[in-house]
Amino acid sequence: MRERSFRSREDGAAMPLIIDGYNLLFAAGLVGSVDGEGSFEGERRALLDALLAVIDPKELTQTVVVFDSAKAPPGLPRVYNYHQITVRFASGYADADEMIEELIQEHHAPKRLTVVSSDHRVQRAARRRKAKAIDSDSWYRLMRQTRARRREAEAQKPPPSKQPSTPAIPESEVNQWVEFFGKIDIDALAPREETARVSPVAEPPSEPKATPGKKNSPGAKRSEKPAPNVFSDDYLKKIAEEFFGES
Numbered sequence: 001m002r003e004r005s006f007r008s009r010e011d012g013a014a015m016p017l018i019i020d021g022y023n024l025l026f027a028a029g030l031v032g033s034v035d036g037e038g039s040f041e042g043e044r045r046a047l048l049d050a051l052l053a054v055i056d057p058k059e060l061t062q063t064v065v066v067f068d069s070a071k072a073p074p075g076l077p078r079v080y081n082y083h084q085i086t087v088r089f090a091s092g093y094a095d096a097d098e099m100i101e102e103l104i105q106e107h108h109a110p111k112r113l114t115v116v117s118s119d120h121r122v123q124r125a126a127r128r129r130k131a132k133a134i135d136s137d138s139w140y141r142l143m144r145q146t147r148a149r150r151r152e153a154e155a156q157k158p159p160p161s162k163q164p165s166t167p168a169i170p171e172s173e174v175n176q177w178v179e180f181f182g183k184i185d186i187d188a189l190a191p192r193e194e195t196a197r198v199s200p201v202a203e204p205p206s207e208p209k210a211t212p213g214k215k216n217s218p219g220a221k222r223s224e225k226p227a228p229n230v231f232s233d234d235y236l237k238k239i240a241e242e243f244f245g246e247s
Contacts, residue, residue: 016062017055018103020096020117020136021047021087027118027136041073048082054143060084064103066096101125 022040025047044067055063064086069078072089079088090099100115100122107113110129115122118135126133134142 015059015112015114016107016109017059017064018100018113018115019051019063019065020100020115020119020122021065021067022096023117023119024136024140028140044087048085048087050140051085052083054140054147055085064088066090066100066103068096069093097122104129104131107131 021044025040025043028047028050030043030046030050048065051063051065052060061084063084066088067090069089069091072078072091076089078091079086081087088099090096093099093102097117097119100117104110104113104115104122104125107129110126110131113126113129113131115126115131115133116136116139117123117133118137123133
């Protein structure tokens with residue numbers, strides 16, 4: 001069977017669904033036979049859970065499931081929501097088919113409506129309003145196939161890359177740091193320029209200048225007096241102790 005689209009071709013908006021509850025319940029094989037004494041409460045819940053599994057989440061808010069009121073549990077509201085699906089019991093109607101016919105007749109956009117029921121009477125009512133009609137078993141099989149393909153496509157997607165997440169710093173801690181650093185004088189933290197201290201070095205004694213007009217005698221001897229020591233004895237002693245281990 002070629003897959004049919006249950007989504008509006010004009011604007012891509014979710015298309016509303018009206019489902020014949022008990023008709024789909026038997027078509028889906030969730031119950032084998034009608035039990036006159038049973039309440040069908042468990043079967044109804046099983047059906048609604050099955051619908052949650054196959055219907056697009058965007059369609060749920062516009063999905064209406066109609067059950068015959070004869071099998072409605074006592075005390076349950078005639079209309080209620082089951083995880084965004086609207087559930088209605090045909091209270092005051094001959095059966096669910098009559099209520100579905102009225103819902104089709106009153107629908108404001110029947111061309112966008114899909115009616116799920118194998119009942120020919122319901123299908124004729126849908127076609128009169130240009131709504132789509134499909135047998136319950138065909139619709140359910142199609143939706144299960146669509147769900148299986150969606151799961152397969154999701155499984156084939158590459159896993160998202162894991163990036164290390166940076167832990168968020170609490171705002172209170174950030175404010176504490178801002179308050180703390182805001183009280184610090186930044187200029188006071190700047191390094192001060194220090195003037196290099198250079199030990200004065202005595203200049204070596206200059207050679208005696210010749211007296212103009214007078215020649216030095218060849219036998220004249222230069223002074224043999226040693227040059228004064230630049231560093232003190234204590235300083236030289238400390239240097240020797242540090243580098244040569246002498247005391």
